[in-house]
Amino acid sequence: MTDRLLVAHTRATAALHRAAERSRDERGDVPGWVLITLMTAALVTGIWAIAGEQLKGMFEEAINGVTGPDDVR
Secondary structure: OHHHHHHHHHHHHHHHHHHHHHHHHHHHHHHHHHHHHHHHHHHHHHHHHHHHHHHHHHHHHHHHHHHOHHHOO
8 A cells, every 4th residue: 555655646746847847848938928919019000100090080980970970079
């Protein structure tokens, strides 16, 4: 019985060590997500700077189509 407990303890300890090593490896992905977020923000800013007036006109036209021109301020 003692041998079984020792084997189970050894396996559990090894599994915990492997899980700890994997969690340390996954921390390297954080800069990638930061880069994706910054690139997305840059794309939105660029599109807004280039096509801001057209987007505003499309939005106002869509709102006027739903509510009518008298309801827009």
